[in-house]
Amino acid sequence: QVHLVESGGGSVQAGNSLKLSCAVSGGTFSRLFVAWFRQSPGQEREGVAILFTGGDKTVYADSLEGRFTISRDSDKNMVYLQMDSLKPEDTAMYYCAAVSPATWLANTRWSRAESYPYWGQGTQVTVSS
Helix, strand or coil, rough: CEEEECCCCCEEEEEEEEEEEEEEHHHHHHHEEEEEEEECCCCEEEEEEEECCCEEEEECCCCCCCEEEEECCCCCEEEEEEECCCCCCCCCEEEEEEECCHHCCCCCCCHHHHHHHHHHEEEEEEEEE
8 A cells, every 4th residue: 555645835925936745655666656736725636747657757737837846766765846936826735646557558647636546645835925
């Protein structure tokens, strides 16, 4: 059973940066696809970025305009989300999600929450103007 714990959220002013962390345990870290999602009140959970192991390919939501960066530290079993030039519309609960490549189909959509069986509890990010 994969266990995910997010940290690093907080309240910042627009234009500032935050770095979120996701501690991954209970699975083979090098064999997991790990993604970040976010959800605002009344909104659907939105895929932010995904990191595909075995090559470290990354994909980002188009709406981010290059402001976020997903990365990992395999020695620490950690996945990070560096968020720069934050905007008030980035305010949301941010979640870490994981899935085994063994269950990833050719038509699986990385940005859909239904694609991931493992989730953390979330960390709140609030950006004020």
